[in-house]
Amino acid sequence: xxxxxxxxxxxxxxxxxxxxxxxxxxxxxxxxxxxxxxxxxxxxxxxxxxxxxxxxxxxxxxxxxxxxxxxxxxxxxxxxxx
Numbered sequence: 001x002x003x004x005x006x007x008x009x010x011x012x013x014x015x016x017x018x019x020x021x022x023x024x025x026x027x028x029x030x031x032x033x034x035x036x037x038x039x040x041x042x043x044x045x046x047x048x049x050x051x052x053x054x055x056x057x058x059x060x061x062x063x064x065x066x067x068x069x070x071x072x073x074x075x076x077x078x079x080x081x082x
Contacts, residue, residue, distance in 0.1 A: 011041030023048035030055035035066045039074065046078040 016024075027049045031038050035054060039046065046052075052075070056068065072082055 012038065013042055013044040016042075016045050021045075024050070026051045026053065028053040028055070033057070033066060035071055036074070046075075049078075052080055 015021075024045060027042075029035060029038055029052070035056070042049075054071070056066070056071070
């Protein structure tokens with residue numbers, strides 16, 4: 001049988017603000033195609049991230065997946081390079 005669980009979701013900027021986190025040394029994201037949504041919730045913190053590791057998958061069948069060049073262009077705004 002399948003089990004469901006309710007979880008609280010909070011954007012990364014709010015999480016960091018509530019915990020007085022001013023910078024992030026390493027940020028790992030593995031969100032199955034929802035990279036832009038997570039990163040947009042971290043826009044205030046992204047300039048302070050030293051290393052950003054994103055688990056990225058390629059799939060033609062999944063229409064919600066992020067297009068890699070778009071992701072790279074977005075991250076370049078914050079000074080990230082591949």
